[in-house]
Amino acid sequence: MHFKRFFKFKPNNNSLFIIFNDKKVLFDLEEKTFIFDEAYLNFENYDLEIIGIAEDEGKNIYAVDVTSSNFNYKEQGYKSLIDYDLRFILTSLSNNEINLIGRANQLLHWIKSNKYCGYCGSAKKFNDEEQALFCDCNKIMIYPSISPCVLALIQNGNQILLARNALFPEGLFSALAGFIEVSETAEETIEREIFEEVRLKVKNIKYFGSQSWPFPSQLMLAYTCEFDSGEIEVDGQEIVEAKWFDLNNLPNTPPNSTLSGRLINSCILDR
Ligand SMILES: [Zn+2]
Structure with a gap:
């Protein structure tokens, strides 16, 4: 797995998603997974917070926040979706899974809390080369902060x-x-x-x-x-x-x- 940050999402039925709803992470009880295959998800009609967080064997992995959207659990190909408190689910995951789910949560928090420039109030843009957010008014790159x-x-x-x-x-x-x-x-x-x-x-x-x-x-x-x-x-x-x-x-x-x-x-x- 290769960690990277990217913004553009092009539907290709070959991506993976980690989905958050109201600070909780979605988990499918039947498939026992928190990583969902795009081919079984219905995202088309929603305007969502989304960020690419990694690539694994040719598949892009995205973190997406469906809070305040009309994301409907019943319209998804996964039939036993529930939301889990992140602190609770972490106790039952491997270290690699914890890193990935933690990265998804942190990078969503990063884009949500840096939507607008603190200097001029304009919407921030994403610089592909630096994998960072910036505003035209000062070109300062905003990287995820730890x-x-x-x-x-x-x-x-x-x-x-x-x-x-x-x-x-x-x-x-x-x-x-x-x-x-x-x-x-x-x-x-x-x-x-x-x-x-x-x-x-x-x-x-x-x-x-x-x-x-x-x-x-x-x-x-x-x-x-x-x-x-x-x-x-x-x-x-x-x-x-x-x-x-x-x-x-x-x-x-x-x-x-x-x-x-x-x-x-x-x-x-x-x-
Ligand atoms: Zn600005």
């Missing part, structure tokens, strides 16, 4: 610090996380976020790995670090609970399909 975030796992001997975000269900704990501020390094973000969220100082920050996180456009960068000093004090807003957990007695943590899950489990395997 927001980098850090995940930080603090180790202290046989214990790790895990926290519960206010948005998490009761009993689920994970590593600390935060967005990288403009002009910050990832390591500076880790020191700042940890101090803001739990009032601890850390040292020996080491890179672990990364993962694209399409809600809507993050790149997660995971690090381990060691406890240096301080007493846990949660901010009570973003983080409602934070504790040291023994590695042989961990609470519920995110699954291994997520980078935070792999980061936490790596500590257990390292012992």
Whole structure:
């Protein structure tokens, strides 16, 4: 598979589609797929948000948003279409599938949020060579933007610090996380976020790995670090609970399909 961005859609009954409706992705229960063959879809009468995201074995793959169109599930060749919450479907997909569906979601978000020029208000155009959006008034190319975030796992001997975000269900704990501020390094973000969220100082920050996180456009960068000093004090807003957990007695943590899950489990395997 080759990732690329392109705008022009020419019906040829030889393309593939990933379809979003009201922030959910369509899935066919019978065929067990979220990638649909153009030959079995009825798109003709609709004015839709659409962008080419990849090419695979001579077939173009498009992401399309049918929200606020009159896309009719009953007029499609697929007979058991349902919409899935993206976060929910990701837990049951392979890494390659997650990358593709995430790319579809992110690039749709990109074209929808960049329809008009911020300088003059005209509609933006697509530059085929750069695979980017631009306006004639200043020719500045607008590429898809990604927001980098850090995940930080603090180790202290046989214990790790895990926290519960206010948005998490009761009993689920994970590593600390935060967005990288403009002009910050990832390591500076880790020191700042940890101090803001739990009032601890850390040292020996080491890179672990990364993962694209399409809600809507993050790149997660995971690090381990060691406890240096301080007493846990949660901010009570973003983080409602934070504790040291023994590695042989961990609470519920995110699954291994997520980078935070792999980061936490790596500590257990390292012992
Ligand atoms: Zn302009």
